[in-house]
Amino acid sequence: MCARLSGSVLVTGSNRGIGLELVRQLCESPCPPTHIFAACRDPDGPNAKVLRDLALKHPQLVTTLCLDTTNQGTIAEAARLVGDQLKDGSLNLLINNAAINIPGSLADTGEKEMMEVFLTNTVGPMLVTKEFLPHLRTAASRPGAQSEMSCRRAAVVNVSTLFSSIQRCHETFLRAPMYPYRVSKAALNMLTRCLSEDLRADGILVMALHPGWVQTDMGGPQAPLSTEDSVKGMLNVISSLSDQHVGALLDWEGKSIPW
Ligand SMILES: NC(=O)c1ccc[n+]([C@@H]2O[C@H](COP(=O)([O-])OP(=O)(O)OC[C@H]3O[C@@H](n4cnc5c(N)ncnc54)[C@H](OP(=O)(O)O)[C@@H]3O)[C@@H](O)[C@H]2O)c1
Incomplete structure (x- = not known):
């Protein structure tokens, strides 16, 4: 079955792991989006080679962008380029x-670890959403847009856990x-709920999605799910x-997760 995502899509952290697989499957879908913005920290660097090859293979469909979720300047510049x-x-x-994870026990965790993870995983999605909001609002309100909310109209998906x-x-x-990862993602869920209430009137759907435990650098090789199956x-x-689904926390199979 073909996942229908007709409009334009932007994915952050798209140079490896789940983000890269999202871009790959969107490119290779029989019903691809009209455009894919593949954002990552260093699109010209060695860790983005696979993404660059994918973009070269689909030049009409994919644009790579520099976006570091902890750097407001790169977020604003990415939003300008997308516009x-x-x-x-x-x-x-x-x-x-x-997102990042700095694993460790209570003894291993201090202010630095808490703040770094919070900045990337919680503040980052807030700043990114805020900066791209004018483009999402334009999509939600353009003539002919459906009245029902959907990813084809305008949506923000926060990848949670x-x-x-x-x-x-x-x-x-x-x-x-x-500690840092769990706390940052619980806060991301609250951010999701706040944004979902705030943006409902604009017709923008905001929700949080758990990809499962996935074989990536973050999930590790012992994870039961491949990136292919998770992203599918x-x-x-x-x-x-x-x-x-406004404000929902779902897993990759569509099952609801309790707060
Ligand atoms: N894997 C799992 O089992 C699992 C389970 C639950 C939830 N998740 C969630 O799924 C999402 C993707 O995880 P993953 O497993 O694909 O992780 P991953 O393999 O570690 O990849 C993380 C991605 O995030 C990017 N990133 C990190 N900090 C960034 C920043 N400040 N600005 C922009 N990009 C940044 C990384 O880019 P660089 O290459 O530049 O570092 C990389 O592209 C995350 O939100 C994660 O919390 C994963």
Whole structure:
């Protein structure tokens, strides 16, 4: 089945892991978006070679962009470039995927670790969403836009995690304490809820999505899910989002996760 994402899409952290696979599957979909903005910290660097090759293979479809979620200047410049490149200035889907994890016990975790992870995983998606909001608003309100909310109209997907769930913390905490990561992603969930309430009136759908435990640099080789299967599921969920999913926290199979 083809995940329907007809408009323009921007993915942060798209040079490796889940972000790269999102761009790859969007490019190779039988019904691809009209345009893909593949954002990452260093699009010209050695860690973005696979992404650059993908962009070369699909020159009409993919634009690579420099965007560091901890650097307001790069976010603003990326939003300006996207505005210039889009014919009508409308961005339909923003996927806030970029994140870091500094694992460790309470003893290993101090102010530096907490702040660095919070800045990247929570403040970053807020700043990125804020900067791209004019493009999302244009998409949501353009003539002929559907009245129902969806990723084809305008949506923000914040990539969260099961580890953000306060209710289910006891299931995984002892094997993976990850204080900064868990706290930053629980805060990302609240950011998701705030934005979803704020932007509902504009017709912009905001939700959070857990990709599963995935074989990436972050997830490790022992993870049960391949990036292919995770992203296939994520794109199916994203393409079927509607009004009922405003502010939801779902997993890659579309199942709801308790806060
Ligand atoms: N893998 C899992 O099991 C798992 C489970 C639950 C949730 N997630 C979530 O899924 C998302 C993707 O994770 P992943 O597994 O693909 O991780 P990953 O393999 O470690 O990749 C992380 C991506 O984020 C980028 N990034 C980090 N800091 C950034 C910044 N300040 N600005 C821009 N980009 C930045 C990295 O770019 P550089 O190459 O420049 O560092 C890289 O592209 C994250 O939100 C993560 O929390 C993953």
